Every structure is written in structure tokens, then in C-alpha cells.
Amino acid sequence: MSLSLTGVDHIHVYVPDMALALGWYQNALGFTPVEKLRHWYDEGGPMTISNGGVALALFERPDKGQGHTVAFQVTGAGFIQAMAHLQQQKVPFTETDHRLTWSLYLSDPWGNPWEITTWxxxxxxxxxxxxxVYD
Structure with missing residues (x-):
């Protein structure tokens, strides 16, 4: 019997300051707290935030170093919107043409790397x- 995965349930992200992290993830990427799971945070666990079907578990801890890069999938229109939104929020990113997909690479203020990609x-x-084109 093999393991059958159906998607990403949540991703652990380590941040040094929960209030700053909540603000950044909300403003930069549109995440909001999952109210029905707030008790975990109140009991010393992670603060779970989500945007659509994507959930992050924010753990307030000292620097854990960079983890794995997680790629969020978007539509083509969503990719263009993400570029505009990140520019508006003054979030630095790198746009990459992979000749099959397009990706935006960015990091949160604590060095956690993220990718936004479209097929x-x-x-x-x-x-x-x-x-x-502007010079």
C-alpha cells in the first residue's frame, strides 16, 4: 500500500513576533486567523491562518533558520494580481520565467521563503x- 496525499493541510512557519507576523501575512498575502482554531494559540500552540484552501501554522519562536520553500498555485490572472498586490504592499519579489510556468519568489521579514506560481x-x-516598459 502506498501513501496517497490529496494536498497540503498546513505549513509550519516560525516567526519571532506574532503580532508583526499576523500583520505581514494579512497585508502581503491576504491570510486571516482561523477563529475556530484560535484556542490552540491561547493554549501555547500555533496561530493558524488561512487564505482560501491554504493554511499556515505560525509558531512564535526564536530564529529557526530558513525552512523549505512552499509554492502557492494561482491562475494566470491571479499571478498578475499577485504582482500588483506585492508591489502595492512594497514586498520585494523576483519574477521568474521557467518557460513552462511563471513564479514570483519572495521572503517574509524573517527570511521564510515563498513562491507564487502559475501554469x-x-x-x-x-x-x-x-x-x-519603463526605463
Whole structure:
């Protein structure tokens, strides 16, 4: 019998300051606390936050170093919206054309790496080509 995974349930993220982390994840990536799980945090566990079907478990601890990069999947339109949103929030990111997918790479203020990726390659390529170029 083999292991059958159906998706990502949650991801552990270690942060030194819960209030700052909640603000950053809400403003930069649209996460909000999962109220029905707040008791875990009140009892010394993680603060669970979510955006759509993605959940993060924020653990307030001293520096744990960088962990694994997690890639959030978006549509082509969602990718363009993510670029605009991150720019508006002044979150530095790197845009990468993988010739099959497009990705945005960013880090939270504590060095945790994140990726936002789309398989809608042609849609994003066309949208980016239509954007004005500034010198």
C-alpha cells in the first residue's frame, strides 16, 4: 500500500513576533486567523491562518533558520494580481520565467521563503508583454 496525499493541510512557519507576523501575512498575502482554531494559540500552540484552501501554522519562536520553500498555485490572472498586490504592499519579489510556468519568489521579514506560481504560461506571457516598459 502506498501513501496517497490529496494536498497540503498546513505549513509550519516560525516567526519571532506574532503580532508583526499576523500583520505581514494579512497585508502581503491576504491570510486571516482561523477563529475556530484560535484556542490552540491561547493554549501555547500555533496561530493558524488561512487564505482560501491554504493554511499556515505560525509558531512564535526564536530564529529557526530558513525552512523549505512552499509554492502557492494561482491562475494566470491571479499571478498578475499577485504582482500588483506585492508591489502595492512594497514586498520585494523576483519574477521568474521557467518557460513552462511563471513564479514570483519572495521572503517574509524573517527570511521564510515563498513562491507564487502559475501554469497558465501563455496567459501571463501575453499580459506581461502588454505592460509598458519603463526605463
Amino acid at each position: 497558465d504560461y501563455r496567459e501571463v506571457a501575453a499580459a506581461l508583454a502588454a505592460q509598458p
